Amino acid sequence: MKLTEAEKKEAVEAAGEILSGFDADRGGLIPVLQQIQGKLGYVPPEAMQKVAAHFGIPAVDVYSVLTFYNQFRLTPPGKNQVKICMGTACHMRGANVIQESWERCLNIKVGETTDDREFGLERVACVGCCTMAPVVMINEEMHPKMTPTRVDGLLFSHNLNHKGQTEGGGENGRP
Numbered sequence: 001m002k003l004t005e006a007e008k009k010e011a012v013e014a015a016g017e018i019l020s021g022f023d024a025d026r027g028g029l030i031p032v033l034q035q036i037q038g039k040l041g042y043v044p045p046e047a048m049q050k051v052a053a054h055f056g057i058p059a060v061d062v063y064s065v066l067t068f069y070n071q072f073r074l075t076p077p078g079k080n081q082v083k084i085c086m087g088t089a090c091h092m093r094g095a096n097v098i099q100e101s102w103e104r105c106l107n108i109k110v111g112e113t114t115d116d117r118e119f120g121l122e123r124v125a126c127v128g129c130c131t132m133a134p135v136v137m138i139n140e141e142m143h144p145k146m147t148p149t150r151v152d153g154l155l156f157s158h159n160l161n162h163k164g165q166t167e168g169g170g171e172n173g174r175p
C-alpha cells in the first residue's frame, strides 16, 4: 500500500517527537513502537527507519519485532475494521475458516488494508459473547454465528449502504 507524502511526513515527525524522549538503550524499542502505533494507528516504514537509526540497529530488526508481536500494524487501518474473534470458543467453531473467507473476499491478509482503504482485517481476543461464536465485529457492530457464506452478503450490504450515502441516498444510506 502506498502512503501519501503527507503520511510519510507525519510518520517521520511523530517518530522524531517520540524518540526525543528515549535514549539509545534498546530496552526502549518496544515502548517507542507502541507509542508510534498509539499516535498513528500503525508503524509505517519511514518511522521504522528512524527508530532503527536511533537505536543503532538494522531496520530489519525493527521489522522482526513488529511482525513478531501481533499488536502492531504495518499499514494504516481501514475506514471499516473487520475484527475476527480468535478467542477459544470462536477458534473451536471455525474462526480460521471465517478468516480465510474474509481474506479471500477482500483480497488481503490479516493485518492489511484494502488499497481503497475501505476495509482492514485483524484478529482480536475474545469479544465477550462466546455463546454466539464464531463472532466477527465490523467496527463496533457485532455479527454473531458467522459463516463463510455470509461474508459476501455483508460486503454487499456495506457497499450498497456506502454507495447510497455517497450518492445522497435516503435514510440509512439506502437509495
Ligand code: FES
Pocket (backbone or CB within 6 Å): 085, 086, 087, 088, 089, 090, 091, 125, 126, 127, 128, 129, 130, 131, 133, 134, 135
Ligand atoms: S471467544 Fe469469541 S466471543 Fe468469546
